[in-house]
Amino acid sequence: MSGPTREDRLERLLGSPGPELTCEECFEQLDRYVELELADAQADEHVPGMRAHLRGCPACAEDHEALHALLAATDAPAAERPEG
Amino acid sequence: MVVGTQSRYGRESASGPGPAVAVAPPHLDGEARRWVQRLRAGADGHEEAVRELHALLLKAARFEVGRQHARRPQFSPAERDDLAQQSADDALVAVLAKLDGFRGASRFETWAYKFALLEAGVAVRRHAWRGREVQLDPEAWGEVAARLQGPDDDAQMRELIAAVQHAIGAELSPRQREVLVAITLEDVPIDVLAERLETTRGALYKSLHDARAKLRGALALQGFEVGAR
Ligand SMILES: [Zn+2]
Secondary structure (H helix, E strand, C coil), X not given: CCCCCHHHHHHHHHCCCCCCCCHHHHHHHHHHHHHHHHCCCCHXXXXXXXXXXXXXXXXXXXXXXXXXXXXXXXXXXXXXXXXC | CCCCHHHHCCCCCCCCCCCCCCCCCCCCCHHHHHHHHHHCCCCCCHXXXXXXXXXXXXXXXXXXXXXXXXXXXXXXXXXXXXXXXXXHHHHHHHHHHHHHHCCCCCXXXXXXXXXXXXXXXXXXXXXXXXXXXXXXXXXXXXXXXXXXXXXXXXXXXXXXXXXXXXXXXXXXXXXXXXXXXXHHHCCCCHHHHHHHCCCCHHHHHHHHHHXXXXXXXXXXXXXXXXXXX
């Protein structure tokens, strides 16, 4: 049986310090964040606190994974966006 | 059945019912603006746009249900179809209600997808937990140390685990303990727990977040280094 390691468990229990988005803010920024990620455009600098939230919140992490996978599977939308 | 759709997505835009006449949102680029204009009630091509949007949402919902099913096979084809359809329907309502909140920070399609993916993800997790009891045992936190211990822990790790156990007892409210144990040790999905406790993902996560901060604070006071590695 390969569950989470004890280190994972400890991290899940204790979370990590530092600023972090709420679930509502995370949902609000998710589309922009994923497009930035797929465009290799410093998503974490543009959306501070997102990475920390995704590490701490399994539910939002699932949503993030889903959107990332869907966009990656369909096309490369962010790259096609016009500037401005 | 949609419970708490609004709270699940956070703030409602303060737009009210709004005019039926399409006003071009100046900040959106051509494609996005076309979507938003056509989706307004009473706009030219409204029904067709709604159908196109639903197709888009259904595609996303099917994708997510399929992804989850591939990871952990648990549904019949008919169940998968039902879950995807229901999720797309719920997402359609949410997207139309939130239309004025779309600021063009991403493509319109990307923005719409996230609603369908959220609905589908929540639906799958709740479906998977249907009929499973969520035990909120007020005493379960007492086993945290036992759950974390490993056979080859060194003294330092044993000390840390004991301190965590103690801090949970000393620093947290009974509710915080229950939420912490359910989510981080029992792996109850937050959305499932939120449904059972008749609250929202955001509210539950906040309670988890506050509990974690209290624990880290207490551990730091005792000289333990916890947190980002
Ligand atoms: Zn979250």
